[in-house]
Amino acid sequence: MGTVKPYETKTKGRLYEVWYTRPNGTRGHARGFQRRRDAEAHLVSVESSKLKGAYVNRSDGKAQIDTLGPDWLSRHEARLTSSSFHSVDSAWRVHVQPKWGHYSVGAITRRDVQVWLNELGEQRSHTTVARARDLLAGILDEAVEDNRINKNVARDLSIKRKPIADEVFLSHAQVEVLANASRYPGLVRFLAYTGLRWGEATALRVRNVDRVRRRLTILEAVAEVNGKPVPGGVKSHEKRVVAYPDFLDADIEAACVGKGQDERLWYSESAGWLRPGNTVSGWFAGAVKRAQKDDPSFRRVTPHDLRHTAASLAISAGANVKVVQRMLGHKSAKVTLDTYAALFPDDLDAVTTALSAQRASQVAAATDQSAGSALADSPE
Secondary structure, three states, rough: OOEEEEEEEEEEEHHHHHEEEEEOOEEEEEEEEHHHHHHHHHHHHHHHHHHOOOOOOOOOHOOEEHHHHHHHHHHHHOOHHHHHHHHHHHHHHHHHHHHOOOOEHOOOOOOHHHHHHHHHOOOOOHHHHHHHHHHHHHHHHHHOOOOOOOOOOOOOOOOOOOOOOOOOOHHHHHHHHHHOOOOOOOHHHHHHHHOOOHHHHOEEHHHHHEEEEEEEEEEEEEEEHHHEEEEEEEEOOOOOOEOHHHHHHHHHHOOOHHOOOOOOOOOOOOOOOOOOOOOOHHHHHHHHHHHHHHHHOOOOOOOOHHHHHHHHHHHHOOHHHHHHHHHHHOHHHHHHHHHHHHOOOOOOOHHHHHHHHHHHHHHHHHHHHHHHHHHHOOOO
C-alpha cells in the first residue's frame, strides 16, 4: 500500500501528495491534492487498478503518436513482406502521422477516430481506410500493453464497406485461348491451374519443382516496391506445397530445361524479373486484346484473375475448401469461403434429398417389421 503525505507551499498552504509502487516496481508519485481524503481516494483508485491489471501511469499517457509510430513500424518491418511494409509505411506517412502525430495516446477519443475514418472514407478506398485504421489501432494496442492507456479506442470501429468485386473466372477453353495469344503461354496456363500469385510464380526456382511428384514448394515471392522488384518471403511467411496437373508437364519442363537449380523458371527477355507490363500496352494486356478480338465476349482479365480462375476450376473439379485454401496459401479456410463461397456447390438440396431417402427407408423397414409381427400373431 502507498502513503499520503502533507507538504507546505508558499501560495496554497498545505497540500497532499501520494506515493505508491507501480506494477513494474518503480515509485509512482502524484501531488497537488488540497484535501487528504482526495489524496487517499486517488491512492485507493491506483491500488484497485493495480489489482485489476488496469493500472495506467498518467505521465506515460502523454507519449505522442509521433514517438510511438516509428517504433511500431521498426518492430513490425521484419514480420511483413516488402510490399506489405511499403503499404503500411505509406499509410503512416500519408494518413496516420499527419492527423495523429501530435496527439498523446491518452488524448485520442473514440469519437475523434470515427470522424476521421468517416472523412477518409469519402476520399479513399476501403483498403486504404482499413489499413490506416489498423495501423493506428496497432500502435494503440502496444500503448495498452505498456499501460499507457486502459483501452484501445481505435478497435472495432466501422468503415465504409468494401465494394463487391467483379471477379472474372475463365473456362478451360478461355484459358487456352489466352495462353495461345500470349508471349508466355506456359506461364499463363501455370497461373490458371496452380493459383500462385504473380510474385510467387516469377520467383519460383528449378529446385522448387518436383517434376516426378508434380509438386511445387513455394518459399519466395517478388514484390514491386516503388517500381522496383524486391525479393522476399511469401505473404503468409509460411511455405506451402502445391500440386499441379499432368497437362502442365510440358510447359514446366520447357521452363526448367537447361537451367541450374537456383535459376528461375521464367525470366523477362532481358533476363530480369518478369513483369506483366502495364494494363494498356503490356504483354499480358496485349494477349487479352488478341483474345477479345477473336471472341468479343472474352472479358478483360488481369494476371490476378488467373488466381481466381484456378480456384474456380479446382472447385468445379470437386476440390473442397481446405484443398483450395492450401493451394492459394490463404491464412484460413474462412478467407477462402469469404472469397469463393458462391462457387462451392449448394448442398441444401442434397441434404434434404438424403433425409427423405433415409426416412423412407427406415419407415418402410419399420412398416414391414410391424406387418410381419402382426401375421405371426394372427390365429391360423
